[in-house]
Amino acid sequence: MSDVSSSELRALMARVPSVDKVMASVEFAPLIGEYGRTQVLHALRSALDAWRISAQSGDAAANPAVSALDAAQLHATVAAALLARNASRLRSVFNLTGTVLHTNLGRALLPDESVRAVMTALTQPANLEFDLATGTRGDRDDLIDDLICELTGAEAATIVNNNAAAVLLTLSALAAKKEVVVSRGELVEIGGAFRIPDIMSRAGAKLREVGTTNRTHLKDYEQAINARTALLMKVHASNYAISGFTKEVGIEAIATLAHARGLAVAVDLGSGTLVDLGEWGLPREPTVRETVAAGADLVTFSGDKLLGGPQAGLIVGRRELIAKIKKHPLKRALRVGKLTLAALEPVLRLYRAPEMLTERLTTLRLLTRPAEDIHGAAQRVLPALQQAIDARYTVAAEPMFSQIGSGALPVDVLPSYGLVVRMADGKRGGRHLLALEKQLREMARPLIGRIADDALRLDLRCLEAADETQLIAQLVAQPKRN
Numbered sequence: 001m002s003d004v005s006s007s008e009l010r011a012l013m014a015r016v017p018s019v020d021k022v023m024a025s026v027e028f029a030p031l032i033g034e035y036g037r038t039q040v041l042h043a044l045r046s047a048l049d050a051w052r053i054s055a056q057s058g059d060a061a062a063n064p065a066v067s068a069l070d071a072a073q074l075h076a077t078v079a080a081a082l083l084a085r086n087a088s089r090l091r092s093v094f095n096l097t098g099t100v101l102h103t104n105l106g107r108a109l110l111p112d113e114s115v116r117a118v119m120t121a122l123t124q125p126a127n128l129e130f131d132l133a134t135g136t137r138g139d140r141d142d143l144i145d146d147l148i149c150e151l152t153g154a155e156a157a158t159i160v161n162n163n164a165a166a167v168l169l170t171l172s173a174l175a176a177k178k179e180v181v182v183s184r185g186e187l188v189e190i191g192g193a194f195r196i197p198d199i200m201s202r203a204g205a206k207l208r209e210v211g212t213t214n215r216t217h218l219k220d221y222e223q224a225i226n227a228r229t230a231l232l233m234k235v236h237a238s239n240y241a242i243s244g245f246t247k248e249v250g251i252e253a254i255a256t257l258a259h260a261r262g263l264a265v266a267v268d269l270g271s272g273t274l275v276d277l278g279e280w281g282l283p284r285e286p287t288v289r290e291t292v293a294a295g296a297d298l299v300t301f302s303g304d305k306l307l308g309g310p311q312a313g314l315i316v317g318r319r320e321l322i323a324k325i326k327k328h329p330l331k332r333a334l335r336v337g338k339l340t341l342a343a344l345e346p347v348l349r350l351y352r353a354p355e356m357l358t359e360r361l362t363t364l365r366l367l368t369r370p371a372e373d374i375h376g377a378a379q380r381v382l383p384a385l386q387q388a389i390d391a392r393y394t395v396a397a398e399p400m401f402s403q404i405g406s407g408a409l410p411v412d413v414l415p416s417y418g419l420v421v422r423m424a425d426g427k428r429g430g431r432h433l434l435a436l437e438k439q440l441r442e443m444a445r446p447l448i449g450r451i452a453d454d455a456l457r458l459d460l461r462c463l464e465a466a467d468e469t470q471l472i473a474q475l476v477a478q479p480k481r482n
């Protein structure tokens with residue numbers, strides 16, 4: 001890089017327009033209208049500073065940005081900087097991972113009814129904690145607890161921010177300074193940060209482990225009960241399965257034992273579905289209603305796993321226990337906002353028409369989507385993907401298996417279809433596949449797939465019609481790479 005002569009530099013600097021003049025120009029008026037003066041001024045000063053630095057440090061003739069400083073270029077630079085700075089950080093992606101309830105991608109997608117309810121709740125005052133019948137202060141739980149009880153057969157219900165909060169609150173309210181009996185086979189860790197032993201100590205309860213990892217008997221629970229026992233607890237193993245020489249005690253037997261000793265049983269169901277998924281040929285999960293009917297005094301479950309609603313933690317069970325939980329100070333700290341309630345209510349109402357659930361409840365529609373349907377999508381997307389990527393990759397439509405996700409039924413898989421990208425030369429292509437994965441991840445709406453067995457795999461189960469159209473349009477708009 002040669003230094004710029006001082007006369008050249010003076011000439012260059014003379015071309016730098018005055019900030020006031022640029023801000024007052026007609027070209028900049030729309031930018032100021034959209035982003036406000038403060039941000040535009042800041043972006044303009046940064047652009048001019050960058051230009052000055054580059055003019056001083058380099059050969060002006062060899063630096064196109066420096067030699068071509070004009071009003072149009074300045075405007076384009078500032079506009080691009082403002083656009084990038086104000087782009088949303090939470091972005092839509094295409095979930096092509098094959099995991100329907102993907103925690104890192106936001107779990108359940110909500111139906112239109114919820115979208116409309118949230119929009120109204122965002123923009124209009126509502127009776128969140130106001131009893132319209134009496135004109136006095138109300139309780140936000142009242143908006144949905146009847147509906148939850150109707151769908152689960154429980155006496156009472158309350159709702160908090162997520163299921164981890166539901167478990168923490170339940171243990172804090174009912175077992176602080178006391179013992180909670182849990183099988184060693186159920187001391188699970190969910191998603192890295194939720195561990196039953198840790199939640200237990202945070203709640204001030206003492207964990208009383210019984211049995212072994214693979215086998216726990218009723219007598220193990222029986223022998224652990226003492227004067228300090230507050231609860232017998234069962235935790236759904238969610239994200240792992242123990243097979244072989246195993247034994248666990250069912251809720252009914254534990255409940256019979258607990259109730260004979262004047263104790264309560266709490267069950268952390270995790271996913272907590274409200275319907276028998278077996279009806280649609282999906283793997284069976286215990287429903288909340290069955291768990292309540294089996295004798296559980298309290299059941300906790302997530303709102304955004306199989307239930308298909310917003311992030312929330314539901315606690316259902318015996319009236320006096322729920323009343324105690326609602327009085328605990330942590331309830332106030334863990335309560336849900338109005339947007340959650342607005343989104344959840346329509347989802348719960350869909351369960352009143354179970355015969356229409358696979359059509360209306362997004363999660364169930366995705367989980368029950370037939371493989372032939374997904375195969376059709378794969379054939380339509382294939383040519384667009386092939387032409388958007390380098391010719392050294394080859395794309396094929398192939399059967400694959402999706403997962404439910406979010407810890408539900410880890411060993412069961414759903415027959416699906418998707419696009420499989422391999423190296424055209426038959427080589428393994430480790431870093432080339434990584435490069436392609438990155439290319440797809442950096443698109444305007446990123447494609448999130450997964451690399452396995454020397455191929456990039458894009459499962460199209462979660463790509464419904466509108467998204468399919470958008471994905472194809474995005475791929476076709478890519479500069480051709482072949």
Ligand SMILES: *Cc1c(COP(=O)(O)O)cnc(C)c1O
Pocket residue numbers: 162163164165167190194235236237238239268269270271301302303312313406407
């Ligand atoms: C998922 C899960 C949780 C945590 O639920 P969040 O709603 O993610 O807080 C707790 N317990 C079990 C058994 C789970 O499967």
